[in-house]
Amino acid sequence: MTATITVPTGRPQERWGMLRARLAGRAIAPVVGVFATVVSLIGIGTPSYWGDEAASVLAAERPLPVMFGMIGHIDAVHGLYYLFLHLWTGAFGTAEAATRIPSAIGVGLAAAGVVVLARSLFTPAVGVTAGLLxxxxxxxxxxxxxxxxxxLGMAAVVWLTVWFVSLVRRRSTSRRSWALFAVASAASMYLFLYLAMLLIVHAAWMLLQRPGRAVVRAWAWSLAGALLLGAPIVVAGIAQRGQIAFLGRRDYATPESVFIGQWFQEPVFAAVAWALILLAPIGVLTMRRAVGERQGLAMVAVWALAPTVLLIIGNALVTPMYNLRYVTFCVPAVAIMMALGLRTLVGLLPARADRAVATAVGVVLVMAVAVPVLVTQRGPFAKDDGSDLRQTAEVVQAHASPGDAVVFDQSVKPSRQSRLAIDLYPTAFTGLDDVALVESYRERPELADLAAPLADLHDELAGHARVWAVEGSEAAPDVADLEALGYRVERVFPVHRSTVYELVRD
Structure with a gap:
């Protein structure tokens, strides 16, 4: 019996067509989503918590009445997320990996949405390329x-945009569909207030599509409904704008932040990404692409660029409002433009070239450039330029004894307070006397504990022969104060950004 093996001999164009057909299948979007989640899960529990994450965890851990009291005057713009995290941590705990997993899942959902959206606006190949990038x-x-x-905000804006594009293309005037869309749009504002800027992107798509008065009227009512439902969080955000007044002292709005930091973090990746982004309009506008693709490019460009421009202008003329993280929701559009740029680059190859292979090689090369950045992001001190809260807690746990006192440096800014270590990793401090604690964050409608200054703790320290001072600054002010009370430094444990001092007295 003789077996016959058939070797495919199709030309590159035929193989490219077969690949496009496979990529058009619905299964590819979930596959890319799973891939994106897996990438984000790599080393997810390695870095220590930092100040912003501490705000999330401490908000989520407190009883709901206390949480609602807190968001009544601070951090209302994150209230929906805090409520979700309260339920999540109740089920899965507060370890770093446990609380970060929802974000990794959010990335996967967003990546799948990028595939679906880019496929609908351009081609299946662009969709998959954009999702992988x-x-x-x-x-x-x-x-x-x-x-x-x-x-989670990225996932919300991507799928809202998929939904919106579909409604407009179908010329839908269904009151039910547009009402549900209004509710979903408003809900995204409660997830993160700046997601309201997505309405500008959708307005651009409506303007480009010109779907007729009936559809425009339905959208206008939906828009009004979304703004009405979202009005309470907008009002709360304006009332609490003082909590981001620190942005005015940080000078975040710089060219380096805009062109490197906010999306790409490192210059090498930024150079590659911007090269591809700049190639995107060249390919769409000069290579005889369909009108629909030009409209898609216009909407994606507005999505990628307009929020940053508006925030920079507002930051300069109105009030501090720009932070690198606040335009994270624009990254899906950035990925689509990068994919279009890669398609343009591949399109310059000779006709005999296998463009499917060339595209795959391009994606792999971009991934290779991203690897060093990912490695840096997953280091133990990767957050906030060296947050070492967990490692500091581990040092105290390894050397302190039950009955010892512990004090924390209060001289640094709130997001770097060393006291966060005892709140985030309480088991490491079991048996120690937190002599400065006046009121726990669990009992007060504020982000953090209320602690007394060391100068007021003479009586509380009277019965302690050993004190552990956790210092977050080189000045180590608590050490000098304790020495004035008769303590002497016995041992010093440098951690990374923090230093732990063991002080004793006879």
């Missing part, structure tokens, strides 16, 4: 391992 963009992998709402 999205998965490794540094801001995505960073937010995919962050206990904040930004990754």
């Amino acid at each position: 999205f998965a490794v963009i540094p801001q995505v992998t960073r937010m995919g391992a962050e206990t904040r709402s930004y990754a």
Whole structure:
């Protein structure tokens, strides 16, 4: 019996057509989504928590009445996320990996949405390429391992845009569909207020499509409904704008932040990404692409660029409002433009070239450039330029004894307070006397504990022969104060950004 093996001999164009047919299948979007989630899960529990994540965890851990009291005057714009995290941590705990997993899942949902959206606006190949590139963009992998709402926000805006594009293309005037869309749009504002800027993107798509008065009227009513439902969080955000007044002292709005930091983090990846982004309009506008693709490019460009421009202008003329993380929701559009740029580059190859292979090689090369950034992001001190809260807690746990006192440096800014270590990793401090604690965050409608200054703790320290001072600054002010009370430094444990001092007295 003789077996016959048939070897495919199709030309590159035929293989490219077969690949496009496979990519058009519905299964590819979930596959890319799973891939993106897996990438974000790599080393997800390795970095220590940092100040912003501490705000999330501490908000989520407190009883609901206390949480609602807190968001009544601070952090209302994150209230929906805090409520979700309260339920999540109740089921899965507060370890770093546990609280960051929802963000990794959010990245996967966003990546799948990028595939679906780019496929509908352009081609199946662009959709898959965009989804794969999205998965490794540094801001995505960073937010995919962050206990904040930004990754879930990306998922929300992508799928809202998929829905909106579909409604407009179908010329839908269904009151039910547009009402549900209004509710979903408003809900996204409660997830993160700045997602309201997506309405500008959708307005651009409506303007480009010109779907007729009936559809425009239905959308206008939906828009009004979304703004009405979202009005309470907008009002709360304006009332609490003082909590981001610190942005005015940070000078975040710089060219380096805009062109490198906010999406790409490192210059090498930024150079590659911007080269592809700049190639996107060249390919769509000069290579005889369909009118629909030009409209898609216009909407994606507005999505990628307009929010940053508006925030920079507002930051300069109105009030501090720009932060690198606040435009994370634009990254899906950035990924689509990068995919279009890669398609343009591949299109310059000779006709005999296998463009499917060339595209795959391009994606792999971009991923290779992203690897060093991902490695850096997953280091133990990767957050906030060296947060070492967990490692500091481990040092205290390894050397302190039950009955010892512990004090924390209160001289640094709130997001770097060393006291966060005892709140985030309480088991490491079991048996120690937190002599400065006046009121726990669990009992007060504020982000953090209320602690007394060391100068007021003479009586509380009277019965302690050993004190552990956890210092977050080189000045170590608590050490000098304790020495004035008769303590002497016995041992010093440098951690990374923090230093732990053991002080004793006879």
